[in-house]
Amino acid sequence: MLVLVGVHAVMAVVAPGLVRWLGRRALYVVALAPLATLCWALARTNDTVTESYTWVAQLGIDLDLRMATLNWLLAVLVAGIGAIVLAYSVRYFPEGQQGLGRYAAVFVAFAGAMFGLVVADNLFLLYVFWELTTVFSYLLIAQDPTRRANRWAATQALLVTTLGGLAMLAGFVILGQAAGTYRWSEIEANPPRGGHLAAAVVLILLGALSKSAIFPFSFWLPSAMAAPTPVSAYLHAAAMVKAGVFLVALLGPTLGADPPWRPLLLATGVLTMLLAGWTALRQHDLKLMLAYGTVSQLGLLTAVFGGSSRNAGLAGAAMLLAHALFKSTLFLVVGIIDVTTGTRDLRELSGLGRRQPALAAIAILAGASMAGLPPFMGFVGKEAAFDAFLHGHRTGDLAVLAGLVIGSTLTVAYTLRFLWGAFADKEGKTTTAPPIAPDWLVWPGILAVAGLAVGAAAKPLGGSLDRYADLFPAEGAAYHLAVWHGFTGPLGLSVLVLVAGGALFYYRHRLPRLGLPFDGSAVYQRVMNGLDRLAVELTGATQRGSLPFYLGVILLALVAGLGGILIGPAPWPDDARAWDTSLQVVVAVGIVVAAVAAVRALRRLTAMVLVGLSGYGVAVLFILHGAPDLALTQFLVETATIVMVVLVLRRLPAKFSERTIRTSRLGRIALGIAVGVVAAGMTFVAVGAREATPVSAIFPELAVSFGGGDNVVNVVLVDIRAWDTMGEISVLVVAATGVASLIFRRTEALQRRRGVPGPAGGPPGWLGAGPSGQSIILQVVTRLIFHAIVLFSVFLLFSGHNAPGGGFAGGLVAGLALTVRYLAGGQAELTAAAPIDAGMVLGAGLIVSVGTGVLAMLAGGQVLQTAIVDKHLPVLGDLHLVTSIFFDIGVYLVVVGLMLDILRSLGAEIDRQEVAAG
């Protein structure tokens, strides 16, 4: 069976090509896929076929396939009618029809999915095919998607059926978890009881009813008539809408006994049958009349299967077969009328009966079956249905029977109206129509005759259908399909129905004009509009588009959440010390004052200087804490920061733009203080809770023995946690790259990053001294001290392993040396000092650092592993070398590169742009 599904899939893939090659005749070839399926199924009448392949066992979703009687019936219908409709489409579409290839592909794909659906034995697999049919129908309904009505109808069908489908999926999950398996045949074998089963039943039925357009979901089907008529004939008469009924029929024998099942189906079914039947009577568009007729018949089927007794099940199966045959026939007939005469309005059509007797004959055959005339299948099924409820043993059976009788009366009436409207002569009108190609007419013909044939062959057919019906718990005498049971109650009802239906048609003009109590499409539209409005309102409320708002939300979450925890369960330590040395307090006061003043400052430069001061204060705290390396780096970084900021700020207005309104300002301050309190509180709690000894306790001895250095922090940076440092310098590299990319935006401009000997003359503005913007003394001095500083930076680099210093400090010092050169002489001096591409330096640095790591691996060690080399060299004396120094050299280079890049971008290039801008 999986193979057959695959055949359809392959056919779908090649179909567009075929159509391009053979034109519309290609549809005959495409029809071979469903035809093969039909033959395969017919060859396996009366036996049960199963297949199983694992797919995602963890989710209980496997490729379990099973064809028992009911599945066989559906498979035959789906495949047979699918093939016929495809063949019919050849003539329906003009040669060279736009999008015919897509039509063929999607149609056959749909047929494959439909076949998979009816033979799926795994609930989830069934859902898979179920949704696939939904999606394909979405694509098929909007065959001409440039018309809004078509798009709208397609989307409506998609969303309504998917809604039901998802509910059904939830139902499946509940059912499967109650049963411990998702394989239907196993659930059937020992059905689960109790639990959430009632909920599962309701959810599953939601899916079935929506798919089969049962009230209150009926509305999508008439809208879906926007589809080409062959699509309607297949999807909306024979195949897709039957899926829901099929599900009811499949689960009925097992779940029928569960409370909500029977009443729900009987009520909605009968209601749908009556409402839709009544509406069908009032249509002028033949296709719409059939559409409402279909809804009505689906209601009938739902109700009959909902009866969930053995005889009702049998009747349902018979009706299902009958309906598929006659309804698709009639759709195909309407398609022919539509194409040949150009209208489907029964007020326009006149005299077709005489002009096209063959077509009329076909329609009458099908109509007779629909109206339930003997010996057609429609009659056989309806008899069985009447009998099932007439001799039913459940409460409400007679009420249902009454509903069925009235519904059938309506059916007879609109059948007559259909035939009259399509073919009768009407005074003052004549419809011209060209003769119909026989290779077109034959397809509905086959279906119509089949309707007659199976009716005649009701007995043997019934024999095989019994095998399905017997799945239901037996009660009372077993009914058997036949055209003639003698003069029985059902026969009387059938006669009554026919007479009443005829009368209803005869007096159709005197009927009261009452329409459906409510219009589902309108409700759907209101719901969707409401949804759109909700979406806009909610998004407008949450998505403010303002950065301070977003930051505020995050910080509020912080304050609310962590503040709550601090007040609540957080363990507050009972001992604390005010300070380690009283000097800390002095420095702290300095930091606090500077920070607060920075917040209040109105001039950019002032604010920055104050921020810098608090930074220096922190550096002093580091010294007091016993962290010389930190202090050194912090001093250098703060200085570098101030320089950078100044370089940029000299371009920006001196004052901040006017303060925002007072309220929001107060809010900010309140939030800031709250965050500060929470941060302080968390620090207090976390530090106070420490009992374990830190891993770093053994660092000092390891630093010497493994790391070969006395300065523990440096050993940590270049050896113990060199992996962090490697990441960190790549951050620097990419940050520098980013600065360059923002300042010189174009690739060609980026070449200037290498530093071209710019015009003599320092940066314009207050930095340059004198009219020429350049101060000789300053330049001379800097040139004198430059090399000294650079030498010092190198010293820091190499001594770093045993004393405060290291690559970062060294690099920063070198960078500051370059800064001094630039400040003194601008672009020209900078280039003179470092005539290289900043990018090169960065790249080289990264290569060196990462390279040492890789070399260690190549040398057979772990990544970034270091070695200590102690050698006695003649003359030079003892050499003590730790390979991690090379890593630190890389760091040094990267930092220098960063500083150089910053000077080139934020300094020189901005100068150039400003000069250019004038």
Add this chain to the structure above:
Amino acid sequence: MTALVPLPVVIPLLGAAVTLTLTRFPQAQRLVSLAALSAVLGVAIALLVVVCVDGTQVVAVGAWPVPIGIVLVADQFSALMLVVSAAVTLCVLVYSIGQGLADGSEDTPLSIYHPSYLVLTAGVTTAFLSGDLFNLYVGFEILLVASYVLITVGGTEDRIRAGTTYVVVSLLSSVLFLTGVGLVYAAAGTLNLAQLAGRLDALPDGLRLMLNCVLLLAFGIKAAVFPLSAWLPDSYPTALAPVTAVFAGLLTKVGLYAIIRVETLLFPGGPTRDLLLVLALLTMLVGILGAIAQSDVKRLLSFTLVSHIGYMLFGIGLANELGVSSAIFYVVHHITIQTTLFLVVGLVERYGGATALDRLGGLAALSPLLGVLFFVPAMNLAGIPPFSGFLGKLGLIEAGASAGGGLRWALVAGALATSLLTLYAVARVWNLAFWRKPVTTRAEAAQTEGGPALPRLMVGSTIALVVLGVALTGIAGPLFDLTGDAAADLLERAPYVDAVRGEGIR
């Protein structure tokens, strides 16, 4: 085979360094980046195999014994993440090369692009491999700073505006993350995740909850969890198509990775589970409604991105094996699909000349290929079976249903509703951009001239990703085996901890 472990970080870093020195030779740059990322993909696949065969791989960097130095840990979870991210980044690189070749470096200095992109990759892999809290922070910083550069590349006005939002919010998240690291060290005196797993258990509950929440807050911003998510739709859509694609696919997932790691390894069974579930529900619904309100495809997709983060949170919050397993599966699916869709939208933008729905139309008729390339991943995103989106969703629903309880059921309902609304959102895009008659002059011109030719590399890489996304359905069985084992190990904790301890001082 532990030699493989550091390579996914080291290779792209070296590549970045080399491309930096090659700024004047774009051809060479392209080759280096391609070579580097292909190598990473190869290594990642090899690593996944090794991990599945020999179990978790641990490397003590610099041969410093655990817990002194930094450890790199590749368990099934991280190895899987490495493979997916490597595959996606490679495809996107090819795509962007195609785009760069087509457009030249007019408003995108490629000499900047390549090194930054490689460093971004290195950052992602660092985060996935790190077995050390502070190193995880460093990994985040690497990928974030690289992303700052990439999102503002070209420096146009809207990119600067969006970039500023992105950068500042991310900076705040980094500050919070670092705060969390500092607090954890202050309380526990170590940074090694495996050791922390033991030491944190000893701490009082209130304190553990506090540390847990600080880290969750920091990661929640990166993972775009409502209400911390509003920055994302404002910033992602303005960037270059490939940049948006890789951000949408990967960056939020790194945040999720961190959440999964921290929740399972450091704070198992904490009271944050239900919190996560509530946030998951809000994220799903608010996100998808946001998508419905949009009228620009890129923004619409950004909102679906936020919304579907909720799915993965759902699984994490359930904290049962199927839930976590499905969450990981969904991460894999979502990385692929979300990236694909943004790449397709990049093609749409070239072809139709816009991403605003009111200026697009008729694309399905103009370029059936483009139609297929959009429709398949779109349905996949909407969780239409048999695609991976459906399978992930199904796993989550089963996990939620089996867990039971009102909140869990609410999540199940929310997940189903979100799936329907996602379908509604993408169907709207399909109706307007692909089915409606062309409305823009550009598209009409395209209709007459058959449209601008799309660069072959861009289309090719997109097709590759679409195929990968569909392939996930085929390999779903084995993949679920893998994620299942990964989830089991995560929830058990012992496999990870023991593997790391194995490298420790004996």
Add this chain to the structure above:
Amino acid sequence: MSPNLTYVVVVGVLFAAGVILLLERTLTRVLMGVVLLANGVNVLILAGGRYGGPPIVGTTPDDEMSDPLPQAMILTAIVITLGLTAFLLALAYRSWRLVGQDEVQDDIEDRRIIELAERDEGPEVEDVDDEGTS
């Protein structure tokens, strides 16, 4: 380990000042806020490590050394902040070049939707019929 209240206070103040500046619209102020926050976090980390002498073997006995690990973390953090500061400055300068100020602008698309919400309308793009006969 008993917490050092001085550190705690400094952390609190730096966070508070940093946040207040961070919530400003002027990008340079935001930048300064970030710098203050970064310093605050550094002090927080410092507070989590033991107080003592410089961790240099030979100058301080091992058991009197200050905890070197937090120092390494802080040092890394400091340098990363330096890179970020440079980038933010470039960003501020760029936006000043583009729009003549370094104020953070609001997102236009969001503004549009907020207006729709205020006008009680649905999403702007309606699926209108192409033949104009909607």
